[in-house]
Amino acid sequence: MSVRLLLVGGGRMGEALLGGMLAAGREPSELAVAEVSGARRTELADRYPGVQVVASPVAAEGVVLATKPDGIAAAVTASVQAGASRLLSVAAGITCAAMEAAAGGSTAVVRAMPNTPALVGAGVTAIAPGSTAGEEDLAWAEEILSAVGVVVRVKETQLDAVTGVSGSGPAYVFLVAEALSDAGVLAGLTRDLANTLAFQTLLGSSQLLVQSADGPAELRAAVTSPGGTTAAGTRELERAGVRSAFLEAVMAATERARELGSA
Ligand SMILES: NC(=O)C1=CN([C@@H]2O[C@H](COP(=O)(O)OP(=O)(O)OC[C@H]3O[C@@H](n4cnc5c(N)ncnc54)[C@H](O)[C@@H]3O)[C@@H](O)[C@H]2O)C=CC1
Ligand SMILES: O=C(O)[C@@H]1CCC=N1
Numbered sequence: 001m002s003v004r005l006l007l008v009g010g011g012r013m014g015e016a017l018l019g020g021m022l023a024a025g026r027e028p029s030e031l032a033v034a035e036v037s038g039a040r041r042t043e044l045a046d047r048y049p050g051v052q053v054v055a056s057p058v059a060a061e062g063v064v065l066a067t068k069p070d071g072i073a074a075a076v077t078a079s080v081q082a083g084a085s086r087l088l089s090v091a092a093g094i095t096c097a098a099m100e101a102a103a104g105g106s107t108a109v110v111r112a113m114p115n116t117p118a119l120v121g122a123g124v125t126a127i128a129p130g131s132t133a134g135e136e137d138l139a140w141a142e143e144i145l146s147a148v149g150v151v152v153r154v155k156e157t158q159l160d161a162v163t164g165v166s167g168s169g170p171a172y173v174f175l176v177a178e179a180l181s182d183a184g185v186l187a188g189l190t191r192d193l194a195n196t197l198a199f200q201t202l203l204g205s206s207q208l209l210v211q212s213a214d215g216p217a218e219l220r221a222a223v224t225s226p227g228g229t230t231a232a233g234t235r236e237l238e239r240a241g242v243r244s245a246f247l248e249a250v251m252a253a254t255e256r257a258r259e260l261g262s263a
Contacts, residue, residue: 001082003032003052005144006060008075010044010053014066014091016119018048020148023121032058034078054132057082065089065099067200069260076102088127088141090114092163093260096130096156107132110141113159113167114148121231123149128156160261164254172249177202 007014010033028050034057035041045053056078063084067075069091080103088110089099099109109130117123125145129138145151154162177198184194226232
């Protein structure tokens with residue numbers, strides 16, 4: 001008997017999607033995970049009772065591909081051989097055309113770029129259709145991914161840039177969190193207190209940003225008193241080239257996604 005949805009690759013991103021879908025109310029019996037690592041299969045089976053955990057693809061109505069980019073072509077072929085007629089890939093760089101070639105038929109392909117805040121239902125995913133994917137296929141992908149956060153539709157040519165901004169973006173934010181906490185310790189606070197202050201500041205600032213009618217420049221101006229502490233701190237960030245560092249980081253990640261797709 002086929003499952004409704006098979007996840008191929010139960011690593012960090014695959015687990016984020018699986019955990020998010022279950023938290024959003026998906027029945028475990030609808031889901032299966034194909035994972036090549038035996039140790040990982042044991043972990044997943046323990047953590048997600050009721051989800052079928054297998055070593056290679058089983059028959060499924062639809063398949064989410066979450067292996068590393070260099071494993072996607074083989075995973076597409078195995079999934080199609082097992083009977084899948086609809087594929088959704090989250091791999092960085094790998095194009096719909098490459099997956100369609102590996103599928104070798106009329107399989108509908110949707111390419112997506114999610115991010116790990118999907119683990120807590122606060123992800124953002126951009127999706128783009130392959131050449132034979134229609135509205136129903138996009139709606140199917142949206143139904144899966146909207147369980148773990150916001151979903152936006154983009155052109156496939158935009159997906160490498162999306163990878164640079166929001167796919168990799170959580171790592172940049174975590175780096176800021178570490179740095180802000182380290183700075184608190186440098187200024188004499190305990191690590192626990194510095195973590196609480198840094199993490200809650202990131203959370204609160206993000207919530208303010210998405211809920212406010214003002215954009216980031218206005219919100220930053222509201223924190224910055226004339227001749228005050230924030231202006232003094234911001235001057236150092238600008239002097240260190242933080243803004244430029246973010247521009248370069250996103251461009252490097254975007255370029256790397258392109259390279260992964262052409263490897
Ligand atoms: N980690 C992240 O923040 C994000 C990752 N992605 C994409 O998600 C994909 C997975 O990335 P991660 O989860 O970080 O990597 P990972 O290495 O944690 O997970 C990959 C998993 O796939 C398994 N695997 C490999 N070949 C397989 C096969 N043929 N059949 C079944 N399982 C197989 C591996 O054993 C591993 O558990 C990548 O393509 C990446 O570009 C996309 C957005 C964000
Ligand atoms: O680092 C990577 O290649 C993956 C894709 C986006 C986030 N993590």
